[in-house]
Amino acid sequence: MLEAQFVPFVAACATDAISQVHGGIATYRLLTGTHPADADITGDSNFDRHVLASILAAATMDGGPVPEKAGLTGQELALLLEQYFPSVQIKAEEQLLHFKCNENDEFAMVHDLLLGQRSTEGDIGRWLAAMIARRAIEPNHLWEDLGLRNRGELSRLLSRHFAPLAARNINNMRWKRFFYRTLCEDDGLVMCTTPVCTQCNDFNVCFGDESGESRMAERRREVLLRAAGPVVGDWPI
Structure with a gap:
């Protein structure tokens, strides 16, 4: 059985990229016992655990209170961990267990x-609903800021x-835009400037490609490149 402290509660304020990428992958490994790239999501229960672990890993990478x-x-997070990751022994600072989120209008609308x-x-x-609404505030594709591996997830x-x-x-349509x-x-307002999407100059903003490298994979690659030292062309020096 995996026994460990839930490190991100007390260590998620690290700001350098190396600490954050290791924090994100370490969080996912701590919760699931595997690397994100190797996650088995064939069943709904496995998929749910993968999603929750991915979001928490992405939150850890951002730094600040998880x-x-x-x-x-804080209480919701503790309950989530108890229900979905019971093998992890949580040791959190008392003040963080009583942590309450600051909700702005954008969060509240998407959440509702x-x-x-x-x-x-x-x-x-x-x-x-709360986790997706909060991560939707971040600037990247929504699947990226949820820590997922691709838009399909x-x-x-x-x-x-x-x-x-x-x-x-x-x-x-892109999910955040949707x-x-x-x-x-739903409020009877019109967001679009043209009645037909194909005639809109912002078509790619709504429907453009959302492929790319996951945040954890990208950060891991950056860390490996940094560890290899300066390069000239394709060769480390």
Whole structure:
């Protein structure tokens, strides 16, 4: 059985890239016992654990209090760990267990949208609504800031836990953009400047490619390159 302190509670304030990448991968390994690249997500329960571990790993990489970066209170995070990662022994500072997130308007709107479209029972849908809303504030593709390996994992996550909302994205719009467009439409507002997407100058903003390297893979590559020292051309010096 894996027995360890939940290090990110007390060590997530590291600011250098090397500490943060090791913190993210170490967090995922601590929670799941495996490297993110080797995660088995064939079953729904395995997939849920992978998603939760990925989000917590991404939150760790950002530095600062993990509950705030993950969109949860300290008590919610402790309960999540108890339910989904019971083999991890948590040793957290008391003040962080009572941590409460600062909710801005953007977080609240996306959170309420997701909360009202849950398609699974139990705490996980409520937690994920908060976690996704908080990570959506970050500047990268949403799947990247959730720590997932690709956009397909985000689509599966939303289709599983927020099926009514996911089903509305019939044109495969970028998910973050889709959230905000849905919020506008539900309020009777018009976000778009043209009635037909194909005629819009911002088409790629809404529907452009979302492929790329995951955050943890990218950071790991940067750390390995830095460890190899300065390079001239393709060769270390």
